[in-house]
Amino acid sequence: MFKSVRFSAALHYFKPFSTVTTSTNRAIVYARNGDPADVLRVVDYPTLPPPEPHTVNVRFLLSPINPADVNVVEGIYPVKAESVTNLSSTQEKPIFVGGNEGLAEVVKTGDGVAGLHEGDWVVMTRQQAGTWCSERNVQMEDVLKIPKKQGLTEAEAATITVNPPTAYNMLHEFVSLRPGDWLVQNGANSAVGQAVIQIAASEGIKTLNFVRNRDDFGALREYLLELGASDVMTYDDLSDKSKVECIRAMTTGNIRLGLNCVGGRETAVMARLLGEDSHLVSYGAMSKQPLSLSSSLFIFRNITAHGFWQSRWYRDRPRDEKETMMHKMAQLISGKKLAAPAHEIVTISTRESCEQTTNKVNSIFTQLSGGRYGKKILLKFRS
Amino acid sequence: MFKSVRFSAALHYFKPFSTVTTSTNRAIVYARNGDPADVLRVVDYPTLPPPEPHTVNVRFLLSPINPADVNVVEGIYPVKAESVTNLSSTQEKPIFVGGNEGLAEVVKTGDGVAGLHEGDWVVMTRQQAGTWCSERNVQMEDVLKIPKKQGLTEAEAATITVNPPTAYNMLHEFVSLRPGDWLVQNGANSAVGQAVIQIAASEGIKTLNFVRNRDDFGALREYLLELGASDVMTYDDLSDKSKVECIRAMTTGNIRLGLNCVGGRETAVMARLLGEDSHLVSYGAMSKQPLSLSSSLFIFRNITAHGFWQSRWYRDRPRDEKETMMHKMAQLISGKKLAAPAHEIVTISTRESCEQTTNKVNSIFTQLSGGRYGKKILLKFRS
Numbered sequence: 217m218f219k220s221v222r223f224s225a226a227l228h229y230f231k232p233f234s235t236v237t238t239s240t241n242r243a244i245v246y247a248r249n250g251d252p253a254d255v256l257r258v259v260d261y262p263t264l265p266p267p268e269p270h271t272v273n274v275r276f277l278l279s280p281i282n283p284a285d286v287n288v289v290e291g292i293y294p295v296k297a298e299s300v301t302n303l304s305s306t307q308e309k310p311i312f313v314g315g316n317e318g319l320a321e322v323v324k325t326g327d328g329v330a331g332l333h334e335g336d337w338v339v340m341t342r343q344q345a346g347t348w349c350s351e352r353n354v355q356m357e358d359v360l361k362i363p364k365k366q367g368l369t370e371a372e373a374a375t376i377t378v379n380p381p382t383a384y385n386m387l388h389e390f391v392s393l394r395p396g397d398w399l400v401q402n403g404a405n406s407a408v409g410q411a412v413i414q415i416a417a418s419e420g421i422k423t424l425n426f427v428r429n430r431d432d433f434g435a436l437r438e439y440l441l442e443l444g445a446s447d448v449m450t451y452d453d454l455s456d457k458s459k460v461e462c463i464r465a466m467t468t469g470n471i472r473l474g475l476n477c478v479g480g481r482e483t484a485v486m487a488r489l490l491g492e493d494s495h496l497v498s499y500g501a502m503s504k505q506p507l508s509l510s511s512s513l514f515i516f517r518n519i520t521a522h523g524f525w526q527s528r529w530y531r532d533r534p535r536d537e538k539e540t541m542m543h544k545m546a547q548l549i550s551g552k553k554l555a556a557p558a559h560e561i562v563t564i565s566t567r568e569s570c571e572q573t574t575n576k577v578n579s580i581f582t583q584l585s586g587g588r589y590g591k592k593i594l595l596k597f598r599s
Numbered sequence: 600m601f602k603s604v605r606f607s608a609a610l611h612y613f614k615p616f617s618t619v620t621t622s623t624n625r626a627i628v629y630a631r632n633g634d635p636a637d638v639l640r641v642v643d644y645p646t647l648p649p650p651e652p653h654t655v656n657v658r659f660l661l662s663p664i665n666p667a668d669v670n671v672v673e674g675i676y677p678v679k680a681e682s683v684t685n686l687s688s689t690q691e692k693p694i695f696v697g698g699n700e701g702l703a704e705v706v707k708t709g710d711g712v713a714g715l716h717e718g719d720w721v722v723m724t725r726q727q728a729g730t731w732c733s734e735r736n737v738q739m740e741d742v743l744k745i746p747k748k749q750g751l752t753e754a755e756a757a758t759i760t761v762n763p764p765t766a767y768n769m770l771h772e773f774v775s776l777r778p779g780d781w782l783v784q785n786g787a788n789s790a791v792g793q794a795v796i797q798i799a800a801s802e803g804i805k806t807l808n809f810v811r812n813r814d815d816f817g818a819l820r821e822y823l824l825e826l827g828a829s830d831v832m833t834y835d836d837l838s839d840k841s842k843v844e845c846i847r848a849m850t851t852g853n854i855r856l857g858l859n860c861v862g863g864r865e866t867a868v869m870a871r872l873l874g875e876d877s878h879l880v881s882y883g884a885m886s887k888q889p890l891s892l893s894s895s896l897f898i899f900r901n902i903t904a905h906g907f908w909q910s911r912w913y914r915d916r917p918r919d920e921k922e923t924m925m926h927k928m929a930q931l932i933s934g935k936k937l938a939a940p941a942h943e944i945v946t947i948s949t950r951e952s953c954e955q956t957t958n959k960v961n962s963i964f965t966q967l968s969g970g971r972y973g974k975k976i977l978l979k980f981r982s
Contacts, residue, residue, distance in 0.1 A: 516906070
């Protein structure tokens with residue numbers, strides 16, 4: 217099931233749990249699938265050798281932790297990370313490097329690499345590239361350049377490949393919305409949800425946004441309204457007939473697109489708001505409950521249910537389309553129409569021992585699994 | 600909510616529960632929504648007066664009872680029957696005539712009616728036309744002629760407008776299947792299911808058919824295989840890993856279309872057989888359970904879920920498209936590629952009292968609601 221590839225010749229020298237730091241590089245790896253808080257550990261490895269022809273050595277500047285990354289480590293994601301083999305004479309099993317998304321800087325280019333130079337910023341277009349590390353050697357066709365002249369911050373560039381295109385594609389691939397049209401979404405405070413709000417607002421599309429009820433709902437509501445949300449409500453509001461009446465009056469019963477990253481009951485009640493001939497697009501299942509909808513929504517209201525997976529999009533689309541998408545996203549960001557998600561930078565430093573940073577990483581994932589991190593975490597590997 | 604129309608001037612003389620039969624016409628009617636076995640009753644009414652201009656008097660030859668007709672009487676169907684008012688001086692409430700589908704013979708045409716003559720066969724294209732009666736006066740644009748030279752039997756022509764086009768459209772509107780491609784369906788012994796098997800077989804498309812387990816499963820399986828089914832199984836078989844392996848081997852994991860009239864668990868397990876990029880089309884919910892599918896089917900396997908409703912098709916399509924469809928269906932039938940569903944003709948005769956026939960009708964619907972009728976019932980009103 218797992219494809220096996222060479223990480224880099226230099227990774228022969230992976231030294232799990234070394235207490236004496238002789239290497240300048242670090243990676244967050246796992247040898248088997250499981251709860252990230254249990255199976256992830258931080259290891260050292262030395263600086264990479266010069267790149268082979270048509271490959272590039274890159275140093276990661278910021279590497280996000282996205283929800284799907286957790287599923288990959290758990291082994292329940294349909295795309296597996298590629299394992300790194302031949303790490304050392306003592307290594308018994310393949311090792312996987314975590315992380316799918318990241319902003320990296322070109323350190324050195326191999327022969328035959330055109331259009332990339334030392335210091336250039338690049339993002340990964342190959343899925344499960346293993347971005348939770350200091351340095352990697354990558355194929356030139358697996359990265360896309362992000363021109364620095366576009367003026368993006370590191371955090372903006374590091375989070376550009378997954379969530380913004382997911383939001384953009386879901387807004388455009390299923391139904392042609394015009395200014396004034398409505399969409400409804402759940403999990404609206406997710407990174408994708410925030411991108412949906414902003415991109416929709418930039419096109420004059422109105423968004424009705426649902427989140428779980430919480431102590432600081434007022435503050436979250438204000439935050440999403442400032443991003444451009446037309447309204448923000450909780451799932452509880454959908455049990456209140458008068459509020460549902462208000463929604464119908466406000467949207468004139470013409471919600472043409474629904475976006476779902478939750479599943480379960482929250483989606484069933486939200487789907488009832490959808491108008492005739494509308495589309496419901498699922499891109500996540502945070503409740504871990506199935507998507508359960510009345511058949512009458514399909515038969516009599518002619519609703520169509522789709523899934524969207526940005527990884528499939530990267531797999532199936534030609535390189536020029538990916539470049540165009542990155543350009544569009546960068547324009548939205550530099551035009552102040554799309555902000556990086558609220559985030560926190562966590563440093564993985566070689567000044568601490570591997571055990572210390574392993575504990576730090578495990579603690580992050582314990583908090584993530586409890587849903588207690590309101591912000592996106594961006595990992596910064598520092599020598 | 601209910602639109603109110605005049606049935607016919609002659610219906611002023613509706614005489615509910617008359618024991619002396621002075622009228623030559625009968626109708627199965629209801630005054631309020633509810634369980635058909637409770638609310639339906641048979642009433643007499645006299646022969647129609649001559650038709651107004653642009654209208655036609657027709658006499659029904661055979662009028663099917665379809666599953667949706669039950670939902671209309673129950674009041675849970677999104678299209679309501681039009682009520683008949685001004686029936687008699689004693690009538691307090693609007694009365695509805697049951698039935699949506701039927702074959703009728705033209706008795707008399709009004710002025711300005713072109714292309715229809717006495718003795719011609721017609722079917723209804725207006726939904727909820729109220730076909731469970733002896734005679735009606737209808738608008739000329741609400742009927743389509745079925746040329747007798749096509750050689751259809753009464754039963755074939757009476758069942759041509761609902762189930763065969765439903766099957767045909769579901770086979771063609773969502774995915775382009777080629778000979779050798781597979782589809783899977785549940786409720787495969789339904790009238791639509793049987794039509795799907797036959798139309799698919801006529802195009803070289805393979806069908807994997809699921810039905811509930813039952814004592815006479817062997818006989819039902821043989822019957823469906825003779826219609827052209829590639830294979831017939833029970834939902835229980837989907838719990839058997841080795842049988843699922845067999846299915847995957849047989850279909851080479853490439854089932855591109857799923858048809859669902861059941862909902863609930865039976866559909867969830869069937870949907871797992873669907874291949875990447877396939878389509879699941881729902882047209883019924885016999886289990887009365889919601890359609891509950893793992894989000895991963897949508898996101899990672901890129902399955903799209905649609906609904907299909909033949910009534911919408913009739914509402915939205917131009918007359919020439921409806922004529923073409925009827926012609927196609929008649930060709931399939933006269934070419935022996937599509938048979939009328941297994942059926943039983945039940946006579947509603949004026950030789951029996953209204954009470955007797957009311958009891959007969961109620962008994963039929965009691966059996967239908969228990970799912971104990973294996974055959975489609977065609978009502979024959981006889982003077």
